[in-house]
Amino acid sequence: MGAGHAHRLYRHGHSPVHILPPHTKLAAAFAFVVVVVSTPREAMWAFALYAGLLGLVAYAARVPAAFLLRRLLIEIPFVAFAVLMPFVAEGERVDVLGVSLSVSGLWGAWNVLAKGTLGVAASVLLAATTELRELLLGLQRLRLPPLLVQIASFMIRYGDVITDEMRRMRIARESRGFQARGVRHWGVLAKSAGALFIRSYERGERVHLAMVSRGYAGSLPVIDQVTASRAQWSCALALPFAALVVCLLGWTL
Amino acid sequence: MHVPDGFINAPTSAATGVLAAGALAVSLKGARRELDERTAPLAGLVAAFIFAVQMLNFPVAAGTSGHLLGGALAAILVGPFTGILCVSVVLLMQGILFADGGLTALGVNITDMAIVTTVVAYAVFRGLVKALPRTRRSVTVASFLAALVSVPAAAVVFTLIYAIGGTTDVAIGKVATAMIGVHVLIGIGEATITALTVGAVIAVRPDLVHGARGLTRRLKLRVGGELVDAPAATPEPVAARSRRGLWITGLVASLVLAGVVSFYASSSPDGLEKVAADQGIDKKTERHANADSPLAGYSVKDIRDSRLSGGLAGVIGVGATVVAGSAVFWAVRRRRAGEPVEAG
Numbered sequence: 001m002g003a004g005h006a007h008r009l010y011r012h013g014h015s016p017v018h019i020l021p022p023h024t025k026l027a028a029a030f031a032f033v034v035v036v037v038s039t040p041r042e043a044m045w046a047f048a049l050y051a052g053l054l055g056l057v058a059y060a061a062r063v064p065a066a067f068l069l070r071r072l073l074i075e076i077p078f079v080a081f082a083v084l085m086p087f088v089a090e091g092e093r094v095d096v097l098g099v100s101l102s103v104s105g106l107w108g109a110w111n112v113l114a115k116g117t118l119g120v121a122a123s124v125l126l127a128a129t130t131e132l133r134e135l136l137l138g139l140q141r142l143r144l145p146p147l148l149v150q151i152a153s154f155m156i157r158y159g160d161v162i163t164d165e166m167r168r169m170r171i172a173r174e175s176r177g178f179q180a181r182g183v184r185h186w187g188v189l190a191k192s193a194g195a196l197f198i199r200s201y202e203r204g205e206r207v208h209l210a211m212v213s214r215g216y217a218g219s220l221p222v223i224d225q226v227t228a229s230r231a232q233w234s235c236a237l238a239l240p241f242a243a244l245v246v247c248l249l250g251w252t253l
Numbered sequence: 254m255h256v257p258d259g260f261i262n263a264p265t266s267a268a269t270g271v272l273a274a275g276a277l278a279v280s281l282k283g284a285r286r287e288l289d290e291r292t293a294p295l296a297g298l299v300a301a302f303i304f305a306v307q308m309l310n311f312p313v314a315a316g317t318s319g320h321l322l323g324g325a326l327a328a329i330l331v332g333p334f335t336g337i338l339c340v341s342v343v344l345l346m347q348g349i350l351f352a353d354g355g356l357t358a359l360g361v362n363i364t365d366m367a368i369v370t371t372v373v374a375y376a377v378f379r380g381l382v383k384a385l386p387r388t389r390r391s392v393t394v395a396s397f398l399a400a401l402v403s404v405p406a407a408a409v410v411f412t413l414i415y416a417i418g419g420t421t422d423v424a425i426g427k428v429a430t431a432m433i434g435v436h437v438l439i440g441i442g443e444a445t446i447t448a449l450t451v452g453a454v455i456a457v458r459p460d461l462v463h464g465a466r467g468l469t470r471r472l473k474l475r476v477g478g479e480l481v482d483a484p485a486a487t488p489e490p491v492a493a494r495s496r497r498g499l500w501i502t503g504l505v506a507s508l509v510l511a512g513v514v515s516f517y518a519s520s521s522p523d524g525l526e527k528v529a530a531d532q533g534i535d536k537k538t539e540r541h542a543n544a545d546s547p548l549a550g551y552s553v554k555d556i557r558d559s560r561l562s563g564g565l566a567g568v569i570g571v572g573a574t575v576v577a578g579s580a581v582f583w584a585v586r587r588r589r590a591g592e593p594v595e596a597g
Contacts (some may be wrong), residue, residue, distance in 0.1 A: 154297020
């Protein structure tokens, strides 16, 4: 079902990054973020290098910069938070353009901003180059409990169905002249949510029965086991290793 | 509260990650007990429901709107274990697919938003359902209060995590005041929506509501003009609740005493009202996009009192005890019960 249910972040392609096995990409992205997070915040140049590394990956994956930047917008709440930080943090203060700002707050803001942005960029790149189904296979390959992977896969598969159901309910409400304007209308919306839950749950029961009638006994057969060659692993892990070198330099310099 | 990377330092993230993994392992077993081999499709569909319902906008006033967080709702509708699983899976997918919440912060996010809200909500809910008369209305009331407590509880835990591993030195009092103040208000919205939704489900399919299982009446048969109880087809699955009820009630009582009562006892009512007034408007505006981001509260003035920390410490203490105690309890019981018989 993965083919028909490509998520919004995915960009179809055949770049070297796209064809890497999913679990190597997952491991690489996670390791990269861990390395980034453990870099000292004073080493500003290191973060520039990380950004450069991600830029290289994006180039290799043929993900356009505009796409990547647009997806980074999800971070905006925390940018706002980071902007506030120098004003509320403690410690010695410094005057910038006549405004008194906390030094540690400035560092904190930079820290959250840099690491958060790099983390989001890494996730976006991962999602942009990996299909849903592959992601789930990769998670399973990385020893996430099979039951958890199954739940996630059902959530992904039926997420669109349930969202569509919700959309149809909204259209039905609106076509009957309902418009939610305030707290007084919560009852109606909550009834919709309740109905949505019942429909989802009953759909789950039907899905289960359909699966049982096809021989389901608690686990899904894995028919396409993903494997990675040594070359693919080293290709994927080149990113976190390069980052690690930068990180170590950041600690020593 | 979708925490990004770099917001909480690496050791704390790792520790919460371990905690989250442990809780997930327990929930996986528990969910299998709640749903047996139906777990995967049902929990998956409920996760999809939670995911969808988080997109349902509840208008507050003048163009602002909020949405459900869903932890309490999941706990009450499908039980605590399945609830934890569903919300965690939603968070996991949001982190990987939508870059919403950092990968290294997954542990923090799951601990805070999936585990704490669900466990607290369910504990409060169970305690209240035990205490209140066995009617549908009391289930609704209990779900209101459970959701009401669960959101500030998550804020308290977030503050605690921040106190241990925050990467900036914003005074912890400020964080606590802002987070808890804002989340009490968010909690009211969450509680209203949760109670209404649970009420709507109970009205149609009471058998689906995990939290209302005690309400099912015995089937009556009219035999020779008299009503007699029909013989039970299957033994009532009460084993899990019978003993647990007592200590859950005790825990809820201690939580309420430690946190809420001492909070009210020590903080001046003026301060509380001022938080409400200050936050009342702007908090709701921010609720939609970043309902639970800590930033929402950072605009709050420094309305704090030193004794707030007393209540906070109480809740944290009880919470920590609950978590540790339950972990041991479950571990021991799992070990001892070779064959889990009850479908709690």
